[in-house]
Amino acid sequence: MFNYVKDGNSLNKVIENILNNSNNKKDNGITGYLTNGYYRRDVFESSAVISAMQTLLNFESNYKKLLN
Numbered sequence: 730m731f732n733y734v735k736d737g738n739s740l741n742k743v744i745e746n747i748l749n750n751s752n753n754k755k756d757n758g759i760t761g762y763l764t765n766g767y768y769r770r771d772v773f774e775s776s777a778v779i780s781a782m783q784t785l786l787n788f789e790s791n792y793k794k795l796l797n
Contacts, residue, residue: 745753758770
């Protein structure tokens with residue numbers, strides 16, 4: 730499986746073959762499939778972006794103080 734992804738292939742294609750549908754990436758994505766729909770793709774991705782932005786915006790004022 731590692732080499733499959735390393736070669737540029739999508740795990741969504743594997744899931745789509747298992748489920749016999751062609752919309753996994755649009756519907757749940759790999760995260761939704763692996764969590765049985767608990768984490769939907771849109772919610773998971775937006776949370777990741779918000780967390781990254783929060784870190785970036787707060788680095789100078791808050792996080793940098795923790796490093797000293």
